[in-house]
Amino acid sequence: MCAELVPCRGVGVIVTSATGTTTGSYYATTDFSRRLDEMQTALGQGPSISAAAQGETVLVPDLDEAWARRVWPVFAESALADGLRGVFTFPVGTGAAVLGALTIHRSSPSPLAEGELAYGLASAGVALDLMLHTPTTDTAVTWVDGADLGAHQVEVHQAAGMVSIQLDVTVDEAYSRLRAHAFRHDMTLADVAVEVVRRRLRFTPDPQPD
Template identity: 45%
Template structure:
């Protein structure tokens, strides 16, 4: 990545923010990424907990939103794998056997949703990963060297904005504080897991697995099921004992 190209990317991000009269935002980063790197969706997520839960900060298309929700529900996928990776998780063809072995629930569900390739770039500062930038393609296709370089630079730019307390903006109509979205949905997921833990007399990790399984089995967003549990519209009961 040359200094000139990095300057060009920052200029493109600034151009998107200029009409608002505001500082650059994460949505500007997503917009430039989608414009400069051919894709069928770009998303930015923040790491919110040790239970492989991530909060979607922004997504440019319905496909990107659906894939992030799918990973949140299943607890697996390239975005989840990136939580423990030092470098990008590049999956140019989800139809291959390797991603299906690695993510046996996510890969076929993502293909059915219309995803053919996904590239995830961790946003890391020191030993801490704070989020990820993901590019989604409907068809299997690798990134070119130039596209990979741009994506790495845009990921670094997104990290800089996320860590900058003075950075402006809302993402998906929610206010940012210190560069992060208000994690209301994920707070409800954690609260619901605690309630299910008490209802079933199991650990938090097992309760989260049960919550995810229910959401996936009923084809509902994880946050919606968690909200029903928290508001006591849905109660989990122990499995009947068998002799």
């Protein structure tokens, strides 16, 4: 509904774990939005990550502005190359109960009109209701490619736990390692998690200097 009411190239929702770590794309109306949300998850930076972490709306009419490049340097460069210009993100939830963020993606630089801003805020509220009350097995709440949300999220958590043991690091550090690997190899966080859980990918500690 949000994508129909607000001119854009797509709308996406990312989900945040109980520890505050963003674990992937919850839902996206287009492959473009899903790809950009996964890019932010892999990098650990971007307007959606900031909105979810801070619990505040983040409005970026033009990602090519100097301040945006300064705040999210790696994401801005990659996203601009992918055709993103306008990014408008709304936290899904409030205070300590932020479950993720809803993001409107545009390929041209322009601010949201007053009515469009209201649609974004209202859509984030609807997303919260869906995330709280819709079973993850419901086909209405799926990834763009039709895969089930629950399976992907479970695999990401499992992978983080496995990497934590493999590297003898905290789970938060394990998430960071997974995101870094995803970005370096142009993969989604979910794809890396599958490789780890199925034991096709194992992380090893960094070599110690002589």
